[in-house]
Amino acid sequence: MKESLRTKVLAIISEDQILYNEPMSLHTTFRVGGMADTVLIPGNEKEAVALLRLFSDCKEPWFVLGNGSNLLVSDKGYRGTVIWIDHNLSEITIDDDKIRADAGALLVKIASLAAEASQSGMEFASGIPGTLGGAIAMNAGAYGGEMKDIVESARIFNPETKQCEEIAGKDLCFSYRNSLIRQKGYVVLSATLKLAKGDPVSIRSRMAELKEARTQKQPLEFPSAGSTFKRPEGYFAGKLIDDAGLRGYRVGDAQVSEKHAGFVINTGRATAEDVITLIRNVRKEVYEKSGILLEPEVCMLGEGLEL
Ligand SMILES: Cc1cc2nc3c(=O)[nH]c(=O)nc-3n(C[C@H](O)[C@H](O)[C@H](O)COP(=O)(O)OP(=O)(O)OC[C@H]3O[C@@H](n4cnc5c(N)ncnc54)[C@H](O)[C@@H]3O)c2cc1C
Incomplete structure (x- = not known):
């Protein structure tokens, strides 16, 4: 990263939120991949948006990383900047039959909290090891369910307008392992999931059943x-x-x-x-x-x- 760009980055986040020459094998579930020049770790949405604005304004290549569970990184690494939307952006709020969660929240965690709150609809996702952002981008799915079924809306950053927008789930053009997010290069910041009141025992039992199926087959x-x-x-x-x-x-x-x-x-x-x-x-x-x-x-x- 050029020194002038680094100075701008340091006006948004601190030095301890920057990793240099970071092995991507540490950030992918494949445990494969060479070094990324720089990994930036925003501490909250405001920092993430400021970094995204900065990078969408300059020529430096950048990439958004979630939990790295659907990613193969070259042995030569990545000559660019990785913006890591993970544990620092992972707040989850449950309100009746709706869940609002930050993009870095893990599906496993959201599914578990949904079950605790007797909310059904996330069971299919309880064994998918990705973040909410990565899952929406990929329209992750399993055992008859897909993110498309439960995303009411998503707050995204649009690199073209450099603005944040709330987009309704029905407008996210979800298809098999694809979405408007991937097509347009949007970045998911948070989303509202629409679930339905359910019986906590049946929800837990369905989750256990799917976990067993994964353990047996995968x-x-x-x-x-x-x-x-x-x-x-x-x-x-x-x-x-x-x-x-x-x-x-x-x-x-x-x-x-x-x-x-x-x-x-x-x-x-x-x-x-x-x-x-x-x-x-x-x-x-x-x-x-x-x-x-x-x-x-x-x-x-x-x-x-x-x-
Ligand atoms: C053991 C195992 C089982 C799996 N089972 C399933 C399964 O049943 N069903 C399924 O669909 N997948 C499955 N996956 C794949 C993977 O978990 C999902 O695709 C998951 O949704 C990826 O999320 P992530 O946060 O890890 O994304 P990453 O791997 O970090 O990134 C994947 C893509 O999403 C983009 N992305 C990440 N975060 C954001 C964001 N905030 N905004 C915009 N784009 C973003 C990245 O740029 C990249 O293009 C499995 C993976 C493993 C290792």
Whole structure:
């Protein structure tokens, strides 16, 4: 970061909210990735918006990070600035059947508080290890539910106008693992979720049931970014990969999970190069065997991760 830009950043946040040459392997659930030049950690929404305004006004590349649970970062790292919207922006307020939460709040935490308040609707998300912001951007979903079903509105920063806006859920153009947030490069600051009064025992029991299903089926004992590929319409990525004979297939320490072929796992010291090579080879092989071209669900950051 240029010195003149750093001076402007230091007018918004303090030196201890800046990390230099930060290994992104520490900020991704894949535990993979080289160093980002700079990571900025806003302490509240006001700081986040001021930083976002500053960066949307200059040529320096920037990227918004949540919990890094759907992210593959290049071994060469990221020549730019990461603005990390996580634990510092994680307030959650429950009011009757509505929850207002900051973008950095973890879905797991929101789901647990919703259950405590006898609010149903978040059960599907209780095992997704992302922040609210990342989940809205990705329209995260599982077991028949999606963020689209529960987002009443989101407060976003628009880098084009440099203003904050409240956008109704119905206008967020949610589709499978996509939303207006990703299409327009908006940044989620907070959101209101609309839930429904439910029976706390049934809510907890549904959450426990889904947790058990995840533990049984997913390789949660290894670092990963969840499902590596999107579900092609009418198929399951894991089944196509399995049918292509690729269950357990390895490149270096990256492996198609033996437990769930839809997950690429890091069995030890996988590099981003291992992961992307494996992804490329799986795509090619599955295409040759089935005629279906898998698209990654995992977001990529940095050089050399082209398909
Ligand atoms: C074990 C495991 C299981 C998983 N299971 C599921 C599942 O069942 N269903 C599912 O959908 N996903 C699943 N995932 C993937 C992941 O948890 C979700 O996509 C999650 O919503 C990503 O949130 P995040 O905060 O980690 O985002 P990150 O990984 O940090 O970022 C992902 C994308 O969102 C953007 N982003 C992050 N925060 C914001 C923000 N505040 N505003 C705008 N954009 C933002 C980033 O720029 C990036 O493009 C799983 C992952 C793992 C590791």
